[in-house]
Amino acid sequence: xxxxxxxVEGAKIYLSYATAVGAFGLTTKLALDSIRHNGGVTALALRxxxxxxLVFCFFELLPHHAVGVSEVHLILGxxxxxxxxxxxxxxxxxxxxxxxxxxxxxxxxxxxxMNVTTLLVPLWGISMVAKRIIPxxxxxxxxxxxxxxxxxxxxxGGIVVWVAFWALYGHGFSAENLASVGSFGLAYMSVxxxxxxxxxxxxxxxxxxxxxxxGPLFNVRLHQAA
Numbered sequence: 687x688x689x690x691x692x693x694v695e696g697a698k699i700y701l702s703y704a705t706a707v708g709a710f711g712l713t714t715k716l717a718l719d720s721i722r723h724n725g726g727v728t729a730l731a732l733r734x735x736x737x738x739x740l741v742f743c744f745f746e747l748l749p750h751h752a753v754g755v756s757e758v759h760l761i762l763g764x765x766x767x768x769x770x771x772x773x774x775x776x777x778x779x780x781x782x783x784x785x786x787x788x789x790x791x792x793x794x795x796x797x798x799x800m801n802v803t804t805l806l807v808p809l810w811g812i813s814m815v816a817k818r819i820i821p822x823x824x825x826x827x828x829x830x831x832x833x834x835x836x837x838x839x840x841x842x843g844g845i846v847v848w849v850a851f852w853a854l855y856g857h858g859f860s861a862e863n864l865a866s867v868g869s870f871g872l873a874y875m876s877v878x879x880x881x882x883x884x885x886x887x888x889x890x891x892x893x894x895x896x897x898x899x900x901g902p903l904f905n906v907r908l909h910q911a912a
Contacts, residue, residue: 720773737778808844
């Protein structure tokens with residue numbers, strides 16, 4: 687989902703600064719909600735450190751390939767949300783992306799506003815979806831495949847929509863650009879086939895080792911109904 691250098695240039699890039707401010711606003715809201723309802727400040731800090739490290743590993747260690755206008759990554763946004771909560775997941779995505787840019791991919795830093803928007807806005811979206819499709823009486827370890835698929839589809843679909851927006855905003859609706867956007871979209875949506883299975887596998891492990899998954903390091907909702 688990294689926006690490649692040159693996709694949006696010149697004065698157009700200022701829009702990404704505005705959207706990033708909005709994305710950070712959503713992150714602040716999610717973080718405050720986590721402090722109030724999901725363990726407090728210490729728990730959020732610990733979970734954010736974990737998610738930051740995981741996101742950095744996702745970007746650097748998991749396979750990723752350039753396709754069309756961007757790169758296909760296995761980001762596991764829904765997995766992070768279920769395990770650690772939306773606030774910690776959002777902070778981890780923003781911080782992990784920044785660390786990767788600062789130390790390993792400085793050529794991505796000018797696109798940071800676009801990339802962080804692309805990650806965070808869909809995460810906020812699936813936090814809303816989770817509230818609607820996972821009943822309050824259901825702990826996250828009991829999430830069904832259908833529910834996991836809905837979260838993954840929403841998150842990955844949101845990423846594709848944002849990448850397409852940035853590509854079309856930067857280079858217009860030429861046939862070549864549309865084809866490049868389409869090839870990226872098709873490749874990226876293949877992640878939907880994998881991520882729900884990873885979600886369920888991780889949740890099954892969390893359920894099996896429940897005594898290790900309760901405490902400040904994990905989302906309160908992981909083992910407890912709301």
